[in-house]
Amino acid sequence: MNKTLHCSCAAHTELIACKLAPGLKGLHCTSCDGHMLMLEDYRVWRSTAPTQPAAAATATAEDNSARHCPACTRLMQRYRVGSTPDFRVDRCAACQAVWFAGGEWQALLATGMGTRLDEILTDAWQRQVQAEELRKGREAALRQRHGAAAMDELARIRQWLHAQPERDELLALLRADW
Template identity: 30%
Template sequence: MPNCPVCKEIHLLTNPLEDNLIAYHCLQCGGQWIRQKDYQAWLTHKGSILPEKAPSETVPEPLNTKQIKICPDCGHLLLKYQVGKGTDFTLDHCSHCGGVWFDKNEWLALKDRNLHDEVDKIITDIWQKNVRLEASRQTFQTFYLQQFGQADYEEIQRIKAWLSQHPKRDALLNYLQIKDPYSGT
């Protein structure tokens, strides 16, 4: 049995995580190791991907350990991947053997959102790019809310949506940019 990448000396125990999905569980920290071949076999057996859903309030908060972890199977470093989608934790993935470490409650948090069947997508460049784009959007939204206030921000969003669909959009924007549209300057 491999050792826990968090607790180091604790042997991981075989644990059926889902029907037809074997994981390796640490009794001390509560983490789970899933080998790539086991996850892929589970996905194949499981069938279609479930639609994403909003988080419930009954799932315990994931324990996202920040420490650097070593793959319990092959000894390579585990790389961190942001989950995104409103979550605030990372998954630790071995780029050498493909296994994934889930800190305590991370699998439950993913399962609660129906993201547990998309772990193989979370570690892709496109998913990570979208996570960064969403974080950027959130940063700008916070900035604009602070600049304009809630009521003005909602109003400017409404106007922007209206303008974007208007057939005379360019003329309307030109009109708005001229200080005195009746003098031509």
């Protein structure tokens, strides 16, 4: 990829070569601070980089507007890294390129997710993020309805119950108000 590429941000700044990590080259927009990474380069780097422990992704400000691929101008597809915060990376399937908005690549690296990009770009990962978000939504709704104190107490009882070898019997007793 030798032709000059321009960022799809408002400034349309020419992307310049940069280093995303030791041994990993990418492109950088000095106007919006975004980074572009070719998956081919990433995979070569990934095969030599040590696996880092996973941690929850941290926040960066999210711009929700659709992004066009700097190389082919097609709309990029958005992939979620995690549900809280809502943090996404954009991929162009045609060019096998990924775009990181300002600070996102650094956040991925900082949380040990930098080596898991191929996993993030799978349907399985995307479904998992969605399921986690649904679970959190349900939890928030229950807390709203019953109060945080009641839900905390319920969680404590559930945890205790799960640890009991005769939990079904205990639960039946509770229901029957022995």
